[in-house]
Amino acid sequence: MSATRYTYLGPEGTFTEAALRTLPEAATRELAPMVSVPAAFDAVRAGEAAGAFAAIENSVEGGVTATIDELTGGEPLMIYREVLLPITFALLVRPGTALSDVRTVTGHPVAQPQVRGWLRGHLPDAAWESAASNADGARLVREGKYDGAFAGAFAAATYGLEPLVTEIHDAANAVTRFVLVGRPGRPAARTGADKTSLVIWLGEDQPGALLDLLQEFAVRGVNLIQIQSRPTGEGMGKYCFAIDAEGHVAERRVSEALMGLRRICPQVRFLGSYPRAGVAQADVRPPRAGTSDADFIEAAEWLARSQDGRS
């Protein structure tokens, strides 16, 4: 396998592939569909691919746990880019199928909550079974295993199907966020509209442990974008926290927060700093008073002068 390729959740025709193709660098890479998110990530860990691309969050269903768990566990990987893709489903069927013929439907588990209301209204008796991806569901419809698959309308031609109904989405403006991950390396360059991702493990179970962690961000004026708790698998009640914070690790307020976490938490995994999709530099609010790089530098210089007796 070529180490310059990008792997993604396949087969051909997934939303993941559509999102990956919006990255300019995807045009110059071999794109390799894989059977699962872990398989896509393992190819990177094994040095068989330069990057793996996967959904990490959906605006209706929340975190995509297969991807989050790949990043919180196993050999460390880092995020280098993110992509937002609006999601609207089509019901793909074999040519000639009418809505009244559809008794069984399939799609990715993350697709189901996005079409649940539509199913209740239009196919209340149809049985749902999950597929490895939406495009894999389309493949299974072609093979006759199910009557309909929820997938992107663009996948229809690949599988010899037709979109019986299009524009299906219970929540208008549903969006999925995807990430490009690679082996650990230098983070993406700072753009001024960046995000930093981390996984943090808490120490002893004691009152205020989570608050202590959050305070490392708050006192330095670092805004959190999201926080997800995931079980570590080490026993009931054992959780780690996957956190996205505004800013780049090259910024003093972010790097100081990371050092604070490193001092108080048993384990911190840095998942990278990378440009925020859909956020322009002009939309980024300026650092809170006293938390800009210049403020940190001035304070450090003042401290050095004080320590040397030069103040």
Ligand SMILES: O=C(O)C(=O)C[C@]1(C(=O)O)C=C[C@@H](O)C=C1
């Ligand atoms: O890429 C696809 O088509 C998928 O099947 C994956 C996935 C996901 O994992 O969230 C991608 C986007 C949709 O929101 C539903 C499913």
